[in-house]
Amino acid sequence: MPARAIPYRPHNHDACVSQALDDARRICQRQNARLTPIRERVLELIWQSHKPLGAYDVLAELASDGHNAAPPTVYRALDFLQQHGLVHRIASLNAFIGCTHAGQSHTGMFLICRACGNVLELTAPSVSTEVRRAATSEGFQAEDTTLEIAGLCPRCQAEPGHE
Amino acid sequence: MPARAIPYRPHNHDACVSQALDDARRICQRQNARLTPIRERVLELIWQSHKPLGAYDVLAELASDGHNAAPPTVYRALDFLQQHGLVHRIASLNAFIGCTHAGQSHTGMFLICRACGNVLELTAPSVSTEVRRAATSEGFQAEDTTLEIAGLCPRCQAEPGHE
């Protein structure tokens, strides 16, 4: 497996997913957090897509599992997963995506392709540094950064129309 | 008037608002865009708060004007104002705020105080540069950046509880 998977390049995504689940189990164990079946299933569903999944998309998937869940079930699971750094919420899309840097302390930055919908998460220390500098130079104490870049991924620049 | 108003410092905000409206009229004229009464009123309402206003907050204000508007009226006005760079949408809050750099080409960056709710818009060229670099180094063509920092403004760090 490469150091970092690139969503818009073909790769064995099942491996990504199962690795993410393994990581999650390990992380939760370390933090004494309970990765219950529902939470794990929600994480799995989110990971199975490189495109962010809305809460109601997750809900629909659960329904097709035969699990007749209500919205709070999903939102609770998502809250849990967010709090433990296993998924990120993309504010500009009202959707969620698996964190590719789970366990590492990081400030995510998301490249969102408006054509194919895929999202790449980056950690760009130089960006974080500049953001922090800009904030502190205004006397502002930064706690949480939302950084989402919409545009075109390399693949969609070349040949538009990918889904 | 100082070069840049600081929301969490006292200042003559009425002057801010009327200047913003003057600017808006000028900008729209230059762009052959129609700043109709509704649009202007929505802009005014948004400017009267340093805190971002939700679409339904605007709707409520219009209602107390006696203007019985429906949601699409507000959303259309907000779309117009956004398209002409007069307001920004804060994705992490589902809310809108007057643009303090209207007319200037810029990439906004928002410092959002979680205690008092005030928002300061900055343009930090060094941040924009680093963001662009990070994106292009992934072959990504950036079009639109959402950059929102939640935290504590100077005033709320010192004495909490401001509204």
Place this chain on the structure above:
DNA sequence: CTGAATATGTTATAATGTTTCAAATTTTTT
């Protein structure tokens, strides 16, 4: 085992945003 804490189920509802089509207004053209 028992009580406390945590997690889930369930119903209802709130908050945010859009679709659609009709009517009015403004602009452009004739």
Place this chain on the structure above:
DNA sequence: AAAAAATTTGAAACATTATAACATATTCAG
């Protein structure tokens, strides 16, 4: 100025996203 075209607004219904409140079940700690 009148007609045609484009733009803006009105209005009703609906879609999507998210939360509140309370009951039940499960897990954990002593």
